[in-house]
Structures are given as C-alpha cells and as structure tokens.
Amino acid sequence: MSGTTWTRRPAVAAALLALVMLVLVGLELGRATLRARRHDLGGARWIWAPGVSLAKSPPPVAFYASARLWLPAPPRQARLAIVADEEYAAWLGDGWIGAGAYRPHGGVDVYEVADRLVAGENRIVVELRSSRGAGGLLAVLEADGRPLVASGAEWRIHRRWSADLWRPASPRPTGEAPRLWGRPPTGRWRPGAASPPR
Secondary structure (H helix, E strand, O other), X not given: OOHHHHHHHHHHHHHHHHHXXXXXXXHHHHHHHHHHHHHOHHHOOEEEOOOOOOOOOOOOEEEEEEEEEXXXXXXXXXXXXXXXXXXXXXXXXXXXXXXXXXXXXXXXXXXXXXXXXXXXXXXXXXXXXXXXXXXXXEEEEEEOOEEEEEOOOOOEEEOOOOHHHOOOOOOOOOXXXXXXXXXXXXXXXXXXXXXXXX
C-alpha cells in the first residue's frame, strides 16, 4: 500500500463519521422541534381539582375550572386549544364554545374564538367530569399568535356552578387552587397534534 492511500482512509472515515453525526443531530433536532410543537401548548400544565382520591375505586367527580384575562382590544384572531380527561364543556365570554372527551393518543380540540373576546375582562369556564375521580385539563387561549392564558396555577377550581363564574361584570367566586400534574406529556396524557379549528 502506498503512503497516500494509507493517509486518505482515516481522513475519509473521519469525514463519513462527521457526516453521520450531522445527520443524527439534525434528525434529533427535528424530533425535538416536533415534540415541542405537539406538546408545548403555550406552557399549559395539566390541572385538576385538589383533594382527588387516587384510591382503587374513587367516586366520580364533576367541577368547574375558570380563568380570566384582560384585553386592551379584541384580537383579530384567537383560538382555544383544549383537551380533558375524561370530558369537558367550555364557555368563553357570553357563551358556550364546545365539548369533548379524551381519547388516548387523540388530538387537542381547537376552537376559533375571536368573536367571543372583548376589550376588558374576559372569562373562560370549563366544566370537567371524570367517572373515576382523577383526570386532567390542558388548555391554552392564544390570540394573534401568542398565548394569553394557559391552564396552570392561576386557574381556580369551583365545586358548583354559579352564573358569576363567567359574567365579567360580577365578582368571580374565589375558588380553590388547582392540583398541578405537570406539563405535557405527563403520565398517560400525551396529546397529539391539534385538530383543524372549529
């Protein structure tokens, strides 16, 4: 073997190794970006009512979760992305938005809600039900491409319905701080991509 052939082989091997490493790093960055897009939801956390029994046969539970936000002017575009285990029904402003149920490996429901938002105070209320006691709510309200309010510690839990929950002119019932399960994916909750807006 000549000296030039011998010195070329390590250089070719090093170049191939570098190329393989670049491809692998690129694939992992692409996967990380996709995971962030699928699961970030504006920093939303899975929340639920505090004091839920995690016993083998807990009783069914139903309650309301609420959040409020202030806007200087109504946004041009706004979307509510939401998923809950087991079932939810959502209200925003002065009316009902929609309802849904959790499906393992299912997507996140998305609703166009710009026409429901007003200048000043806005309230979102979600009724939640679980036949097995424990569950989770994940929600984010985005306007003009930025998150306005996401499920987390600022939300309040209410054990019974009151019209004051969603009327901005009335004082909001105090409620309880939610139980925080964490950011997605958490436990068995791995929501998929967002559905087409409704």
